[in-house]
Amino acid sequence: MSSNEPPKTHPMLATELLGFQPQLLLDELMSAVNETIYESTARVEEFLNEWIDEKERAGEDVEPLKKELEHGMHALQTLLENYADLAFDFFEAWSHRNIFVIDEGLPIVAPHQRGLDLEVPLERERELQIEVETLRRKLDNMRRQYAKIRRCEAQAAVSRRKAEALLKSISFIEPAVLESEKATKPLADFLAALRKLYDIPRPEPSPATGTSMRPTAGKEAYLSWAVDRLMKDADGDKFASRAEEEVRQLMASDDMALGTSSPPRVPVKVDEDTDDSLSDSMTSQG
Incomplete structure (x- = not known):
């Protein structure tokens, strides 16, 4: 290698070690020199203006x-700027060749790379890159899922507030339903009792053995008539007592449920044969 050949350098390595680009430092120095030139020429012009004013x-x-x-x-400022530009062009070239230069054969370890194994095989490095890329994709998916969950939570909160407002607007219905059920329960019990009373089996009428008039033909006919009448009277009394007991139980249950006077009595449905038997029984007892 000849002495005139420029050394091989790594510009990015110098930037990595310094933490900034070397060109930025050179530009700042050039700006500082230009500011000094402008300030110096301004002071000289101010002094000469005072001298002219005295004249x-x-x-x-x-x-x-x-x-x-x-x-x-104007000529002085232009001369100083041209001289500074020429001088800093040489200084910039000299800095890049002598100050901010790192020979590729020089072993240097950056502070943030100290303790790392830089002799990793290429295959292992590729595997690590694939693993890092896979983890990065998983992290992106988790972030998207988290954002989706947050949106769903916001939507659920809005729906819940709407549902609570709707429930509050119709909350008066439940007490009304309870009151209506409480008010209609005695009526339902009363209707069930009436149906139960209506389902009471009617007494089977005994076959007619003669007329309702007392027979006078003979002793045997009179005995037959008397036995038949007694049987009818027994069946009628049994039916009447049972119907009256059902009505009394119904009245007692309604008074306890409503706390008011008992409902009007419902006439018991009695067939004509039973009615005749009751009438004849009352006539005979009278």
Whole structure:
């Protein structure tokens, strides 16, 4: 390798070690030099303007001096800027070749890479890259799922508030239903009792053995008539007592449920034969 050949460098390695790009430092230095030039020329112009003002107060003609000052300050500033640009071009090239240069043969370990095994085989590095990519995809999926869950929670909260508002608006229905059930329960019990009373079996009428008139034909006919009448009277009394007991139980249950007076009595349905038997029984007892 000849001595005139520039050394092989790694620009990114210098940036990694320094934490900033070297070119940014050089640009900042150039800006600082330009600011110094502008400030220096401004101070020189201020001094010369004061000198011209003294000449003007002394009564001398200062117009040529002002024109010469204007052109002279512009020429001075341009000269200084050109000299600074030329000098910093050389300084920038020299810095990149001598200051911010790292020979590729120089073993350097960055602070954040200290303790790492950099001799990893290429196959292992590829496997690790695939694993990292897989974990990155899983993390992205988890983030999307979490965002979806948050949206669902917000929607569920809105639906819950709407449902609670609806429930509050119709909450008056439940007490009304309970009151209606409580009010109609005695009526339902009363109707069930009436149905139970209606289902009481009717007494079978005994076959007629003669007329309802007392026979006078003979002793045997009178005995037959008397026995038949006694049987009918026994069946009628049994049916009447049973019906009256059912009505009394119904009245007692209604009074306890409603706390009011008992409902009107319902006439017991009695067939004509039973009615005749009851009438004849009352007539015979009278």
